Amino acid sequence: MIRFTARWREELVATSEEGRLIFELTMGTYHVYFPDEETWKKSVPDWAKDKWELYEQECSRWCQQQHIPISIVSNALVYEEK
Secondary structure, three states, X not given: OOEEEXXXXXXXXEEOOOOEEEEEXXXXXXXEEEEOHHHHHHHOOHHHOOOHHHHXXXXXXXXXXXXXXXXXXXXXXXXXXX
16 A cells, blocks of 8 residues: 655655655645656666556556646656655
8 A cells, every 4th residue: 555645845755565755746736746667767766666557556546536637757756765
């Protein structure tokens, strides 16, 4: 299970049993920028490299429930928070 939480620093926190990933979430007018697969593989830790599809689906579902648009882009920020 992946839990998503918006943070004041224009960040969307995705928390799972394996770790915590941070995505770009603009404020004012909410919008999630999710990395494409190539950017994902270059940016995430080893435990997450093969989980792009899972995170994309779960994040898209969360965005839909929250009525927040999501875009998959090559320059989206994603990193692990420890």
